[in-house]
Amino acid sequence: xxxxxxxxxxxxxxxxxxxxxxxxxxxxxxxxxxxxxxxxxxxxxxxxxxxxxxxxxxxxxxxxxxxxxxxxxxxxxxxxxxxxxxxxxxxxxxxxxxxxxxxxxxxxxxxxxxxxxxxxxxxxxxxxxxxxxxxxxxxxxxxxxxxxxxxxxxxxxxxxxxxxxxxxxxxxxxxxxxxxxxxxxxxxxxxxxxxxxxxxxxxxxxxxxxxxxxxxxxxxxxxxxxxxxxxxxxxxxxxxxxxxxxxxxxxxxxxxxxxxxxxxxxxxxxxxxxxxxxxxxxxxxxxxxxxxxxxxxxxxxxxxxxxxxxxxxxxxxxxxxxxxxxxxxxxxxxxxxxxxxxxxxxxxxxxxxxxxxxxxxxxxxxxxxxxxxxxxxxxxxxxxxxxxxxxxxxxxxxxxxxxxxxxxxxxxxxxxxxxxxxxxxxxxxxxxxxxxxxxxxxxxxxxxxxxxxxxxxxxxxxxxxxxxxxxxxxxxxxxxxxxxxxxxxxxxxxxxxxxxxxxxxxxxxxxxxxxxxxxxxxxxxxxxxxxxxxxxxxxxxxxxxxxxxxxxxxxxxxxxxxxxxxxxxxxxxxxxxxxxxxxxxxxxxxxxxxxxxxxxxxxxxxxxxxxxxxxxxxxxxxxxxxxxxxxxxxxxxxxxxxxxxxxxxxxxxxxxxxxxxxxxxxxxxxxxxxxxxxxxxxxxxxxxxxxxxxxxxxxxxxxx
Numbered sequence: 019x020x021x022x023x024x025x026x027x028x029x030x031x032x033x034x035x036x037x038x039x040x041x042x043x044x045x046x047x048x049x050x051x052x053x054x055x056x057x058x059x060x061x062x063x064x065x066x067x068x069x070x071x072x073x074x075x076x077x078x079x080x081x082x083x084x085x086x087x088x089x090x091x092x093x094x095x096x097x098x099x100x101x102x103x104x105x106x107x108x109x110x111x112x113x114x115x116x117x118x119x120x121x122x123x124x125x126x127x128x129x130x131x132x133x134x135x136x137x138x139x140x141x142x143x144x145x146x147x148x149x150x151x152x153x154x155x156x157x158x159x160x161x162x163x164x165x166x167x168x169x170x171x172x173x174x175x176x177x178x179x180x181x182x183x184x185x186x187x188x189x190x191x192x193x194x195x196x197x198x199x200x201x202x203x204x205x206x207x208x209x210x211x212x213x214x215x216x217x218x219x220x221x222x223x224x225x226x227x228x229x230x231x232x233x234x235x236x237x238x239x240x241x242x243x244x245x246x247x248x249x250x251x252x253x254x255x256x257x258x259x260x261x262x263x264x265x266x267x268x269x270x271x272x273x274x275x276x277x278x279x280x281x282x283x284x285x286x287x288x289x290x291x292x293x294x295x296x297x298x299x300x301x302x303x304x305x306x307x308x309x310x311x312x313x314x315x316x317x318x319x320x321x322x323x324x325x326x327x328x329x330x331x332x333x334x335x336x337x338x339x340x341x342x343x344x345x346x347x348x349x350x351x352x353x354x355x356x357x358x359x360x361x362x363x364x365x366x367x368x369x370x371x372x373x374x375x376x377x378x379x380x381x382x383x384x385x386x387x388x389x390x391x392x393x394x395x396x397x398x399x400x401x402x403x404x405x406x407x408x409x410x411x412x413x414x415x416x417x418x419x420x421x422x423x424x425x426x427x428x429x430x431x432x433x434x435x436x437x438x439x440x441x442x443x444x445x446x447x448x449x450x451x452x453x454x455x456x457x458x459x460x461x462x463x464x465x466x467x468x469x470x471x472x473x474x475x476x477x478x479x480x481x482x483x484x485x486x487x488x489x490x491x492x493x494x495x496x497x498x499x500x501x502x503x504x505x506x507x508x509x510x511x512x513x514x515x516x517x518x519x520x521x522x523x524x525x526x527x528x529x530x531x532x533x534x535x536x537x538x539x540x541x542x543x544x545x546x547x548x549x550x551x552x553x554x555x556x557x558x559x560x561x562x563x564x565x566x567x568x569x570x571x572x573x574x575x576x577x578x579x580x581x582x583x584x585x586x587x588x589x590x591x592x593x594x595x596x597x598x599x600x601x602x603x604x605x606x607x608x609x610x611x612x613x614x615x616x617x618x619x620x621x622x623x624x625x626x627x628x629x630x631x632x633x634x635x636x637x638x639x640x641x642x643x644x645x646x647x648x649x650x651x652x653x654x655x656x657x658x659x660x661x662x663x664x665x666x667x668x669x670x671x672x673x674x675x676x677x678x679x680x681x682x683x684x685x686x687x688x689x690x691x692x693x694x695x696x697x698x699x700x701x702x703x704x705x706x707x708x709x710x711x712x713x714x715x716x717x718x719x720x721x722x
């Protein structure tokens with residue numbers, strides 16, 4: 019069925035189903051006001067107590083509330099990676115990737131303070147900001163309860179605690195064939211509350227365009243997502259909750275015109291690279307069951323059990339991939355993970371002792387059927403396709419425990435001292451003790467100083483390529499550049515962070531921060547084959563350092579912000595995953611420090627919002643000096659500035675009641691900018707940023 023027909027049918031189904039959904043919601047009689055107030059107070063008390071399990075003493079935190087999310091260019095339909103680009107020190111990359119303070123990925127996602135393991139999906143956004151009431155990004159020297167993925171912690175608090183009754187439908191249409199429909203419903207009755215959202219999106223710009231044109235060829239995407247949260251308040255200030263999410267995305271891989279075939283049999287016509295048909299499907303599912311107890315005694319705790327299933331399937335153009343690259347691999351990767359997480363706190367007058375433990379059990383599988391050509395004694399291809407079958411499986415166990423004490427020795431001093439121990443069993447067995455220290459001092463005049471130190475232990479992704487896979491392709495056109503493949507190791511680092519936040523006036527705040535990381539076995543990833551999948555590797559040593567500044571201004575109906583960041587990220591000597599690199603490249607990197615491919619020296623973001631005569635206007639921008647390029651990453655791409663504008667207003671209509679309309683223009687100045695040019699260490703195809711796009715959306719709330 020054509021995508022347009024799918025969208026139209028979903029839209030009409032949503033419109034026809036909403037009256038039924040509202041009728042069901044309205045049929046649930048609210049409890050008497052006094053009882054409901056008591057339940058609400060208990061639930062909010064549980065929320066506050068749960069948040070106290072996760073201190074941020076010594077770390078840097080950037081908050082985006084519900085109103086901030088609405089002020090983004092596409093409002094609550096803004097993808098999560100684009101939301102995070104508004105925070106200081108966050109750099110955009112191709113394939114929707116993000117880099118926080120010069121790190122490669124290494125982001126930890128939490129929903130209601132429970133870790134959601136990262137997906138192996140590359141293009142799709144497994145988490146939808148629409149279900150968030152608040153999104154916080156923590157960076158720097160994190161307290162001891164944060165482990166494993168530590169470049170940044172994306173902490174999402176759901177709307178499930180708002181207890182608003184009703185529903186909402188949102189429709190969006192725009193350039194590049196963009197069609198989107200999203201729905202939400204929530205309610206509370208007696209001791210129960212729930213929230214659910216689901217959405218469908220399609221457009222013709224699923225992945226960054228490999229050319230600087232307004233639209234890409236062969237770049238359709240179809241994306242489904244859903245999230246649900248249900249909670250039950252128990253007697254004695256306890257709560258049990260269940261949340262689950264799903265994302266199912268299909269992508270066409272955009273084509274590049276004018277490519278020269280590398281492996282064309284004599285006498286055959288030259289194929290057209292613009293007619294290649296490569297596709298990728300990504301899926302992610304997770305569920306979390308949590309029990310929280312804050313009965314008023316000395317101990318408050320939350321115990322959570324989670325399960326996550328993630329999959330990626332790359333389908334090649336069976337002839338085109340073989341002719342252009344010498345390998346056509348139908349590759350499937352799956353990752354199944356379950357785990358437990360316990361966090362507890364016991365406050366006294368001057369101390370709050372916190373402790374907890376985590377356990378993760380993970381199985382990663384890879385299966386591939388790859389067509390290649392054998393090579394003769396002279397190294398020339400024998401044009402008779404061979405099919406090589408390969409299957410690998412990696413089982414990993416990861417557990418950790420932490421203990422820390424938040425101490426208030428003086429009235430305006432907070433000291434958080436702790437440690438954690440982590441053990442990782444996969445291809446290698448690795449462990450580490452990681453001390454943490456954070457200090458916060460509140461000065462006169464609204465100034466707060468913070469400083470911290472953290473020892474970090476970052477295990478690699480478990481979907482690694484084994485040495486047997488490399489041997490399988492020996493003597494064929496699918497052989498990698500080298501043969502070395504030491505097992506990927508856990509990254510270990512020392513992290514130092516110091517900063518301040520000060521109120522310069524009742525309307526103006528200023529934040530400054532500086533950081534330095536000294537790293538052993540620095541982890542990185544790259545795209546090394548025709549399939550759009552990443553492979554991990556390690557530099558022997560790394561160093562990352564930089565500074566950030568953030569300015570916020572708020573007065574009456576106007577608010578504005580400006581974030582600025584400067585940083586450097588460097589590594590030397592590749593010591594694992596060497597098969598992905600040519601011998602001369604390995605030798606050169608072993609003799610010098612090189613910038614990491616995702617190093618961007620200057621990053622900026624900012625925006626202003628204002629309400630005028632009932633119209634809410636917003637303008638924001640992101641800018642950077644460009645990612646690395648060239649041999650050994652010694653060059654960088656040109657700088658860029660992307661400006662976005664949006665306007666929204668509510669109208670009363672006779673037929674549909676109150677509607678909220680919004681018009682958004684992304685890259686309003688239509689700036690042409692390149693994210694990647696296809697060169698650099700571990701970099702695949704070129705990608706260009708989105709050209710100007712216009713989007714119109716309408717929302718209708720029911721029963722609120």
